[in-house]
Amino acid sequence: MPVSSPFRTTQRVYFDDLDALNILHNVRFLLFMERARGELFNALGFRWEDDLDTNPDKYHVVAAHQIHYLLPVRGEGEVLVEISPVHLGTSSLVLEASVRSMHGDAVYARGETRLVRLDPESNTPCPWSPRFRGQVEPLVRARATIAER
Numbered sequence: 001m002p003v004s005s006p007f008r009t010t011q012r013v014y015f016d017d018l019d020a021l022n023i024l025h026n027v028r029f030l031l032f033m034e035r036a037r038g039e040l041f042n043a044l045g046f047r048w049e050d051d052l053d054t055n056p057d058k059y060h061v062v063a064a065h066q067i068h069y070l071l072p073v074r075g076e077g078e079v080l081v082e083i084s085p086v087h088l089g090t091s092s093l094v095l096e097a098s099v100r101s102m103h104g105d106a107v108y109a110r111g112e113t114r115l116v117r118l119d120p121e122s123n124t125p126c127p128w129s130p131r132f133r134g135q136v137e138p139l140v141r142a143r144a145t146i147a148e149r
Contacts, residue, residue: 005139006082007040010102013076024073029109030065033097036081037113044135052120057132060117063092067111078102084143085136091117091125093136096143 011032019025038048046055073079080100087094093115099108119126128136 003040003043003135003139005142006084007036007043007139009036009039009081009083010078011035011081011099012078013073015076018075022075024108026069029067029069029099029111032079032081032099033067033083033111033113036083036097037095040083046132046135056120057117057129059120060093060115062113063116064114065111066113067109069109071106071108073099073108079108080104085139086112086143088128088133088136088140090127093117093128 013024013028017024017028041048041058046057048055048058050058052059080102081097082100082104083095083097085093086096095113095115096110097113098110100106101108116125117128118124
């Protein structure tokens with residue numbers, strides 16, 4: 001099944017995600033974005049449970065997060081998370097994400113994450129695999145086309 005950009009997923013907000021004011025705790029936004037990234041990678045065929053021979057690209061780290069909180073999420077329910085790869089470098093990948101109301105009309109937070117692919121022996125940056133590039137580059141191009149409109 002083809003993957004679209006932005007990739008969309010629903011995340012559930014539970015009671016223990018809320019702070020004393022009944023507002024979604026700030027760190028949960030990053031968690032929802034990370035879960036969406038994992039679901040995107042799974043949809044692209046890069047499963048975390050695969051070994052490094054099958055999925056060498058899973059050996060990556062978060063180099064940076066940036067997040068802007070725009071509106072509070074109040075109470076339990078569901079939120080829509082949209083995530084898009086926006087830049088694929090030799091060893092880096094930048095993804096933009098947003099946490100929205102289920103209809104998409106309210107944007108609660110926007111964020112950006114930069115990943116860096118590492119060599120598992122030296123722990124130094126190394127190129128993404130050709131397979132990974134082949135799956136992600138079309139999504140980056142699709143996102144660029146949307147942004148130009």
